[in-house]
Amino acid sequence: MADDRDWKIQLKYRYLDLASLPPDFEVSGGERAFAKTMAGAQVPPFAVTGYYLSLAENRVDDPIRRQFMPSPEEARTTPWELDDPLGENRFSPCPRLVHQYRDRALLLTTGACAVYCRHCFRRNYTRREEGFISDRELVPVESYLREHGEISQLLLSGGDVLTGSDDRIGNLLSRLRAASPRIVFRVCTRIPAVLPARITAGLLSVIAKEGPAWFVVHYNHPRELSPESLSALARIVDAGIPVLSQTVLLRGVNDSAETLAELFQGLVAARVKPYYLFQGDLAKGTAHLRTPIDEGLMIYSKLRTMLSPLALPSYAVDLPGGGGKISLTDGALVGAADGCRTYRSPLDGLVYRYPVEN
Numbered sequence: 111m112a113d114d115r116d117w118k119i120q121l122k123y124r125y126l127d128l129a130s131l132p133p134d135f136e137v138s139g140g141e142r143a144f145a146k147t148m149a150g151a152q153v154p155p156f157a158v159t160g161y162y163l164s165l166a167e168n169r170v171d172d173p174i175r176r177q178f179m180p181s182p183e184e185a186r187t188t189p190w191e192l193d194d195p196l197g198e199n200r201f202s203p204c205p206r207l208v209h210q211y212r213d214r215a216l217l218l219t220t221g222a223c224a225v226y227c228r229h230c231f232r233r234n235y236t237r238r239e240e241g242f243i244s245d246r247e248l249v250p251v252e253s254y255l256r257e258h259g260e261i262s263q264l265l266l267s268g269g270d271v272l273t274g275s276d277d278r279i280g281n282l283l284s285r286l287r288a289a290s291p292r293i294v295f296r297v298c299t300r301i302p303a304v305l306p307a308r309i310t311a312g313l314l315s316v317i318a319k320e321g322p323a324w325f326v327v328h329y330n331h332p333r334e335l336s337p338e339s340l341s342a343l344a345r346i347v348d349a350g351i352p353v354l355s356q357t358v359l360l361r362g363v364n365d366s367a368e369t370l371a372e373l374f375q376g377l378v379a380a381r382v383k384p385y386y387l388f389q390g391d392l393a394k395g396t397a398h399l400r401t402p403i404d405e406g407l408m409i410y411s412k413l414r415t416m417l418s419p420l421a422l423p424s425y426a427v428d429l430p431g432g433g434g435k436i437s438l439t440d441g442a443l444v445g446a447a448d449g450c451r452t453y454r455s456p457l458d459g460l461v462y463r464y465p466v467e468n
């Protein structure tokens with residue numbers, strides 16, 4: 111099995127600028143020009159691991175390439191798009207913590223990711239590349255958890271918590287466990303899809319020791335289920351940790367029922383339960399990666415005829431501005447007006463809008 115040095119080297123020496131990409135990897139003039147403007151722009155940095163790059167085919171419309179390659183289209187923002195598309199700032203009782211649902215909270219453990227997804231909805235956070243949560247920053251989080259015993263699940267999100275070392279993760283989990291002895295951790299991570307060597311025996315024993323924990327992994331295309339990635343998933347499940355997956359419905363990546371069916375069946379074969387299929391959030395500069403909601407509903411109704419409920423995730427959207435997650439297929443729709451659909455939030459009873467067109 112991969113040792114701890116492998117992934118650290120792969121992470122450290124991932125590609126961080128377009129100029130360092132292998133010479134046979136084609137970069138267009140537009141991409142090169144856009145990359146030069148990125149430093150001051152409101153977009154996540156460029157980073158891709160050699161492993162994830164190796165999954166891409168060398169053509170501009172390749173579905174893997176579209177997910178890591180910065181596009182000049184990111185400079186375009188639409189009137190509906192927001193800096194904080196989920197309204198997370200509204201629900202943040204202290205830095206790094208988001209408490210929107212009564213019994214669940216979310217911790218922004220770090221802003222770092224192994225690969226920055228061009229569709230990232232938390233791009234305003236990841237672009238700052240905030241470091242791993244420090245001991246000092248943990249203090250208010252611990253007191254909040256102590257005072258809020260109703261929180262039974264804590265999502266470890268970011269950024270990607272598994273970019274941290276085993277020691278840091280172990281320290282984080284044991285402090286959170288001490289503050290809230292019965293809490294269930296959800297490790298939300300894209301790592302098995304972009305840096306599978308990170309899933310080491312050492313990491314899994316740290317997590318299993320501080321459990322109960324679930325993994326929630328992020329896969330968008332069947333080609334991401336490579337032999338290396340499948341074996342990383344098998345290591346997690348074999349360590350006794352249950353695994354769910356999330357997928358974002360992305361234009362030009364997975365916007366067809368056949369592609370998604372292959373992905374979800376592949377995940378089930380890897381003993382992973384597809385949990386959510388997300389409609390794209392209204393993050394700035396991501397319109398070219400969003401599939402319109404009506405098209406999403408058509409794809410989903412086709413998926414329903416193709417898949418067992420075991421393989422079928424719930425098709426959901428985070429209501430823009432902080433209305434929370436709703437299923438798009440069970441009656442939350444209350445109306446349509448001015449080029450948008452309206453949905454009632456189960457959290458605050460208010461009506462929120464999502465545009466029909468990008």
Ligand SMILES: *Cc1c(COP(=O)(O)O)cnc(C)c1O
Nearest residue numbers: 208209210211214215216265435
């Ligand atoms: C998605 C999310 C959760 C978890 O929601 P589930 O529907 O239980 O998966 C919790 N907190 C925040 C802020 C979220 O965005």
Ligand code: SF4
Nearest residue numbers: 223226227230269300
């Ligand atoms: S791994 Fe998650 S947090 Fe990081 S860029 Fe991708 S979607 Fe955003």
